[in-house]
Amino acid sequence: MRLRLQPLGPRSVRRLFNRDLTEARAKPAPPLKRRRKRRRGLQPLALLALAPLAFSGCGSSDKTAVSTQTEPAWSGVPATGTNLKLVKAFNTYLTKRKGPVSPTQLALEFVRADRTQAARTSTKAQSSPEGGGPTTVTVVQDGLADDSVRATQDVLRFVPSGANWRLKSAVRTQRCQPGRGHQSFAPGNCV
Numbered sequence: 791m792r793l794r795l796q797p798l799g800p801r802s803v804r805r806l807f808n809r810d811l812t813e814a815r816a817k818p819a820p821p822l823k824r825r826r827k828r829r830r831g832l833q834p835l836a837l838l839a840l841a842p843l844a845f846s847g848c849g850s851s852d853k854t855a856v857s858t859q860t861e862p863a864w865s866g867v868p869a870t871g872t873n874l875k876l877v878k879a880f881n882t883y884l885t886k887r888k889g890p891v892s893p894t895q896l897a898l899e900f901v902r903a904d905r906t907q908a909a910r911t912s913t914k915a916q917s918s919p920e921g922g923g924p925t926t927v928t929v930v931q932d933g934l935a936d937d938s939v940r941a942t943q944d945v946l947r948f949v950p951s952g953a954n955w956r957l958k959s960a961v962r963t964q965r966c967q968p969g970r971g972h973q974s975f976a977p978g979n980c981v
Contacts, residue, residue: 864899873960880957893917893948893955897927900960901944908941909933924949924958938980941965 864883866876880900894915898904903911908931917925925948932941942964948955966972966980 864902866900866902873962877957877960880960884954884956890953891955893925893927893946896948896955896957897929897944897946900946900957901929901931901942903929903931906931907935922950925955936967938967938970939964940967941975943975 864880866879866883884896892915894913897913897915898911910930910932912930912932914928915925916927917923927946927948929944929946930941934941942962945959945961945963947958947960949958950956961977963975963977964980965975971980972978
């Protein structure tokens with residue numbers, strides 16, 4: 791609220807400490823005039839009615855996009871124990887695979903870590919002091935969504951092959967749920 795001070799008339803003037811000072815009361819100022827914007831007819835409703843028509847052109851068609859270059863995908867599933875056939879198949883896959891990758895990335899791809907339902911996945915890579923020699927990667931997937939297998943451990947040994955890597959060996963062991971078999975990593979099956 792805006793206030794405008796106006797002196798009172800001579801009747802209600804009261805003298806304060808000084809003769810020239812007078813008392814004044816505040817009188818409220820008149821309210822501000824607000825102009826309301828008037829909406830013309832059904833203009834907002836027309837915009838709402840036309841909105842679905844504008845977005846209907848963004849739909850899809852029956853045609854599917856075809857890529858001319860498809861990246862090969864690894865589809866192998868490691869089994870318990872040594873996987874000689876799987877190692878050979880993975881090395882064939884690596885010859886078709888493009889781009890440089892680390893042994894840790896290859897190990898996660900080999901065990902298909904993106905497809906398993908593990909609560910925790912950990913990797914540990916050990917290589918030669920210079921980092922150019924053979925590399926052993928251990929992948930542990932713990933807290934599996936399985937009633938008998940609690941965790942799996944894959945020990946993968948990679949060797950350099952030119953600018954890329956080649957898998958030399960792969961061994962998978964597993965740990966069972968409590969009361970379902972062995973509690974340490976071993977190649978035996980769980981009950």
